[in-house]
Amino acid sequence: MSTDTILGFAVAGTFVLYALFGGADFGGGVWDLLASGPRKAEQRALIARAIGPVWEVNHIWLIVGMVLLFAGFPRAFAVLSVALHVPLTLLLLGIVFRGAAFTFRTYDTRGDTVQRQWGLVFSGASVIAPVLLGMCVGAVVSGTIRVEGRVVVSGFFASWLTPFSWAVGVLALCLFAFLAAVYLTHEAPESALREDFRRRAMGAGVAVFVAALAVLLLAREGAPRVWEGLLRSPFALALHAGTAVAAVASFALLWTRRFQWARVAAAVQAGLIVLGWAASQHPFLVVPDVTLHGAAASPGAQRLLLVALGVGTAVVVPSLVLLFRVFRPVPTPSAGSEA
Numbered sequence: 323m324s325t326d327t328i329l330g331f332a333v334a335g336t337f338v339l340y341a342l343f344g345g346a347d348f349g350g351g352v353w354d355l356l357a358s359g360p361r362k363a364e365q366r367a368l369i370a371r372a373i374g375p376v377w378e379v380n381h382i383w384l385i386v387g388m389v390l391l392f393a394g395f396p397r398a399f400a401v402l403s404v405a406l407h408v409p410l411t412l413l414l415l416g417i418v419f420r421g422a423a424f425t426f427r428t429y430d431t432r433g434d435t436v437q438r439q440w441g442l443v444f445s446g447a448s449v450i451a452p453v454l455l456g457m458c459v460g461a462v463v464s465g466t467i468r469v470e471g472r473v474v475v476s477g478f479f480a481s482w483l484t485p486f487s488w489a490v491g492v493l494a495l496c497l498f499a500f501l502a503a504v505y506l507t508h509e510a511p512e513s514a515l516r517e518d519f520r521r522r523a524m525g526a527g528v529a530v531f532v533a534a535l536a537v538l539l540l541a542r543e544g545a546p547r548v549w550e551g552l553l554r555s556p557f558a559l560a561l562h563a564g565t566a567v568a569a570v571a572s573f574a575l576l577w578t579r580r581f582q583w584a585r586v587a588a589a590v591q592a593g594l595i596v597l598g599w600a601a602s603q604h605p606f607l608v609v610p611d612v613t614l615h616g617a618a619a620s621p622g623a624q625r626l627l628l629v630a631l632g633v634g635t636a637v638v639v640p641s642l643v644l645l646f647r648v649f650r651p652v653p654t655p656s657a658g659s660e661a
Contacts, residue, residue, distance in 0.1 A: 325625060326618035329394040332605075334600040336387035338593045342501065343380040345494075345592070347373050349502025351420065351448020352495070353522060354441065364515055366441075369502075370428065372509050376649060379422065379642065381417065386506040386634075393627050397472070398617035405467045405474045405608075406458050409482050420447035449495065456494030460487030463603045464545040469611040486537070486544025492534040497592055500526035503538040504572065504588040508581040516581065520654060523576055523584075527569070536597070547609045553601030561601060565594040 350369045357365040374485055393398045403410065420443075427440035439561035444494035461467055468476040481487075503523035510516040541549040568591035605614045616622065 324615075325621055325628060326394070326614050328620075328628060329624055330600075330614050331391060331603075332628075333387055333390045333394070334607060336383045337600075340383035340387065341497070341592055341596050342589050343376075343454065344384060344500040345498040345639065346505050347377050347380055348420075348452045348495075349447045349498035349500070349526075351445050352573065353502055353506070353519070353585050355445030355449065356501060356522075359513060359518065360397045365518060368506060368510055368515055369422035370424075371414060373424070374428070374624055377421065382638070382642075390627065390631070393455070393618055394624055395607055395614070395617040399613050400472070401467065401469055401474055401608050401612055401617075402458075402462065404460060405476060405478070405481055408478055409461075412581070413451055413458070416447040416451035418452065420444055420451060423447065430432045441613070443472045452495045452498050453491035457482045457487040458491035460484070460545070461597060462550045462607075463599065463609055465547055465609045467608050467611070469608070484544055484553040486540045489533065489537045489540050489544075493537050495529070495603065496526055496529040496533045497595065499501045500530050501588055501592055504576070504581075504585050507576070516579075518545050520576055520579070520581075523588075524573065527576075529571055531569070545609075547606065548599075551604070552598065560596075561594055561598045563599065565591055568594060 350373050354366050354369050357363075357369075359365075388399075391402075423440045423443035425443060427437050430436050430440060461484075464475060464481070464484060464486050465483060466481040467474065500523060503519045503526050506519040507516050507523060510519060538549075538552065543553070552562075568587050572587035572591055575581070575587055586625050603609050606612065607614055607617050619627075
């Protein structure tokens with residue numbers, strides 16, 4: 323297997339991990355905005371406890387993915403940073419405002435009114451950022467980013483302001499909300515809260531199905547490469563089958579209140595959706611003008627990057643495992659018995 327293919331898998335893997343961890347944090351912000359009922363305060367407190375210790379470190383996967391793209395595929399990075407500089411800048415601003423608002427809401431002592439204002443900024447950014455992230459993905463796979471030589475000729479807005487890109491943005495938002503709700507069913511300390519997020523998880527799961535169907539229908543005209551890849555690639559059937567099995571399993575496990583295994587099934591479902599996106603556009607990094615091989619850095623640079631990635635993985639992964647073991651909320655024994 324060539325080095326550029328290995329690096330391509332590594333980039334896809336980092337985005338899968340970002341969806342599973344950072345994406346769930348965005349979803350937590352969605353449910354913070356939609357908290358309701360007699361346990362509204364408890365719902366928001368649970369979200370804050372789940373996100374609080376680890377939300378910064380979850381962005382490491384986005385950072386690693388962007389570094390791999392920049393160092394391993396510089397031409398693709400240049401094309402994307404030019405063609406999508408507007409939504410990417412807005413996405414980064416959303417991530418910054420979201421983190422700042424979450425921190426200020428936690429530690430601000432000027433009263434409930436000010437904290438509610440910070441909470442609105444946190445929740446609003448948590449909704450906007452996933453939509454922008456999905457719109458960027460939609461633009462990358464749609465074929466609307468056009469490159470002649472080394473110059474982007476498709477403009478700064480047309481590629482990501484399409485119905486297909488909007489649909490992918492909504493799918494990303496629904497998927498992240500679904501992940502967060504499923505995770506929170508396992509971390510809730512009492513049965514009433516678990517039931518609140520169980521209902522939200524099942525509703526968000528239906529929304530994921532509807533949004534995915536809309537993306538598939540719009541892909542025929544809006545992203546023909548994705549349409550062909552999802553229907554005709556060698557991996558399409560396996561990816562569709564795996565995603566369907568994981569989706570049905572997550573619903574069944576939520577229905578029977580096996581929350582620990584429902585979390586695993588939901589993560590598998592989300593991971594397969596992201597991998598399906600990557601597989602559908604292979605061998606392109608930016609459809610249809612930038613391929614994996616054509617955008618790759620020199621073999622020597624890629625080999626050094628793989629060495630650095632291996633060393634970094636050996637250091638970072640055990641550290642992250644320890645961080646999660648120490649700081650993640652521990653369900654009560656009653657929660658474990660239902661899992």
